[in-house]
Amino acid sequence: MLVHICCSVDSHFFLQKLREDFPDEKLVGFFYDPNIHPYSEYRLRLLDVQRSCDRLGIDLIEGPYDFERWMQAVKGYEKEPEKGARCEICFDRRFEVSAKKAQEIGEKRMTTTLLVSPKKSQEQLKRTGERFAKDYGVEFVHVDYRSGGGTQLQQRISKEERLYRQDYCGCMFGLTIQREQQGTIADELFSPLDGNVLPGSIEERLQIYEERLELEASGRDYRIVRQKFLNYRLKFGWVKRKKETLASYILPYSVMKRRYTNGKVEMEMNGLHWFNREEIRLMTLERYNLLSGESYTSVKALVFNPPPFETDMRVREKAGLGLWDLSPMIVLETVPEGKLEILIESEAYRDVREKLVLL
Template sequence: MLVHICCSVDSHFFLKKLAQKYPQESLQAFFYDPNIHPFSEYRLRLLDVKRSCQTLGIVLHEGAYNYEGWLEAVRGFENEPEKGKRCTICFDNRLEETAKKALELGENVITTTLLTSPKKSLSQLENALATIARKYGLESVAPDFRKQGGTQEQFALAKEAMLYHQDYCGCSFALRVQREQQKRWVDELSSPLRPQVLPSSIEERIALYEKVMDYEAEATPFRLMREKFLNYRLLRGWVRKSEGSVLPSYILFYSTCKKERIKSKIEFIAEGVGYFAKEEARFLSLECFNAIAHARYDSVKEMLQNPPTIACEIRVREAICGRFSFSLSPLIVLDEVEMGGYELCVESKSYPDIRENLVLIG
């Protein structure tokens, strides 16, 4: 039997149940999900599926990431609701590739872990499976493992195995609607302005789960613990001297302004820090930043191309604004800080978020 895999939370439970229900079947897994966007999210889900299949002893095959082909398939149905026509097309797209892979591997039965997802329609999936299977001369099975507390068992198993529990199906169209209903910003679809790993980003999660796999391979005891925190994203920003051109500038993490653009002047400079008359903004000379951060940047341009870590930026903020005060004042690094007028633009978002931390035990 070839099992189409959508994510580790669904597949870990589904594969265990399948093995119990069909003990005579040899199970193989197929990860084909070109609907997942962005590609970094695809990589993260595939990484955790590999981890799950390795634990269960299931052979995993990966299909191509044909996102352009998937977009073309659902063109015109972007505004369909969850469980609507777009979902049917999406199921057909993924299950047809599963059927082709089954023929290639010599398997004669197909199914999908999507059947365990509480947000998906069982009848929609059953019909899609049956139709695709008939088209390719295969059999299909669509067991309902959700009933009799199955969904609760599934989530408990995922928590015990510390699997990556995503909170959207992967489709960017469904994600936008979901975030609008939650009144949350869609940070999954944003990218950093600089080559930097941001807190609670997909890239940070990939690094975390790679470490998880290393610790599991080494049999190192650990737990994944969730943490609430204030997250931040810089959307755009720049600085220029009054009546002058834009200056190379580096805006530190948590820099927040009430207004997008502010014109004012530096009132005084102390130890390489210029104090702006508005928005409690402070301008740091590159020499000042290097001294606090123990860095060796020759220019702000170099800093933009090879940015410090967020942890380093926060340490500099604590040194400038005080260790025990949570500051959102704009902190901007310039090559040189001079008296006079400046225009400052900072467009950013600060929002409550949750991230996972890896805690070693013992």
């Protein structure tokens, strides 16, 4: 039986139940989920599904990540709610490819771990699965493992197995709607030009779960714990003088009450230039290099190849800004005289991140 897999939290429990109910069937996992965005989240879920299948002794096939084709398929349905028309189109695509794969490898039956997800409509899944299975000459197996305490058992198993527990379905449209309802930003969709790994980001979690595999392979014990913290994302910003944009580097946790201001430097002290608005601090690239221990030759080089996030936090501290200081700090080649315009669009917000702890 080919089993379409969406994530490890659903698949681990689902595959265990299938083995109990279909002991004579060889189960083959098929990870085909081009709806998952961003790609780092896709890689993280695949990584955890592969770990789960390895623990269960089940072969796993990865389907193509044809995200562009999926986007074309759901065009015009971006604002649809969960379990709406966009989801049905998404099921159509994934089930058709899964049914085709089942036919291709000679499997007579197929099913999907989506059936165990509490956020999905079982009737919608059953209707779509049967339609495409019939088209490709295979049987769609509909099972209900949610009822009778199944959902609670699934959650308990996922904790015992230390599975990656994502907090959104997968697609960027569902994520955006979910974050709007929660009154938070969809920071999962932030992708820095410099490729830096930001605190609380998917990329940070991916590093944690990759390290987790190495620890398990070496027999070392660990825990993945959750930590509340003040997170930060810079959306964009600039500094202008006489309408000319200056090369600038905005350090983390630079927050302005209003996104735009103008003014001038009113004093210089200990290598920091104090702006007369919004508690802004300016420093030269030379000063930044001294505090960071780096040797950048230009602000542009710093922007596109910055040091780790922690280095910038040390620079803020060495410059005299405390741990809880949200004053904007900006690096320029030189700090010019006269009027400057400054725009910073950023967010500082309460968040939760995962941490890997060795025991």
